[in-house]
Amino acid sequence: MRSEEFLPFTRPSIDEETIAEVVSVLRSGWITSGPKVQDFEAALSEHCGGRVVRAFNSGTAALEVALRLAGIGPGDEVITTPLTWVATANVVLEVGATPVLVDIDPITRNIDLNRIEAAITPKTKAIIPIDLAGLPVDRDQLYTIAIPHDLRVIEDAAQSFGASWNGVPIGTTGDFVAFSFHANKNLTTAEGGALVLPFDVDPSLCERLRLQGVKRFPDGGMDVDVLGGKFNLTDIAATIGLGQMKHLGEFTTRRRHLAQRYFAQLDSSLGLGLPLEDFTNSNWHMFQVLLPKATDRGRFIARMKELGIGVGVHYPALHLFSLYRPFGFKQGDFPHAEDVGLRTVTLPLFPAMQDADVDRVCAALISVLDH
């Protein structure tokens, strides 16, 4: 990218071959869910060690269906983190259950696993951890907590597709694992998602919950035995995903390289809070720094924009949103999540970025913080 161009905080990389494939699907006469979705599910399954994977039209839909498959509903409590995209908690409300929040670990910025046990009650049915910025939650500790309490785990791996734990890709092990393929995620279908199913779940029930509860019979008849949503992925979107899968490894390698370049130029002497330096597990979905406490974030973002650099905010702590206040949450409940939520900024990081772009972001950031 030339230096005079505006540098967004993220941007998808879609190759010409994929664009040509999408055009051929558009011309094929079949553009909604069909053979391309099946091929995409097969590719996702292969990535996840052969587990059963079903594609969805969003990561949110995949999470909601996971909760329904886990039998979670009114009266049940689900433990999650206040520092996530609000979809993670919204799906809990969607099925009529109650979100119970646990503060983050300020080092990983993920849910503090050491505080989960204290939040478990007789009503707790599940934990939804998220891998913020692509840094996986410690899966060993997570399941060591969940299994003896008989809790389901719905891994919100929206940001960690391509990341790994114990040397295997996220999605290969665990209970439910939900991915998002939103345009900003490491692998995209424009909008889309997927759910990796545990062995005790019937894939055909997952398919019915995905599409109006419809069960078809060989004689052409049908039945509807469950209330399903309208959550199917299109063949157009799946074709983008198939094209992206070919580059997943190189995307992750490139992101790690760029993150390393950020670390080489930024340090805490600037008053910045840097992310955990993990080059084994994380897919570096985002490079997030915490601004010095006295910095006005709005002004910082505006100044960076004037310098041609896009900066994002992921995320304000969700317990302070109006929709969540009635659950009794208040300021001060989750101090680590609140602090990160107020100070975090997401710097540009995407596979097509050049090394010189990182240098330009760092120089701009340093000059803006200096003034």
Ligand SMILES: *Cc1c(COP(=O)(O)O)cnc(C)c1O
């Ligand atoms: C993106 C995201 C989602 C939702 O995915 P969509 O595909 O946008 O529905 C859920 N949780 C987290 C943590 C996300 O980053």
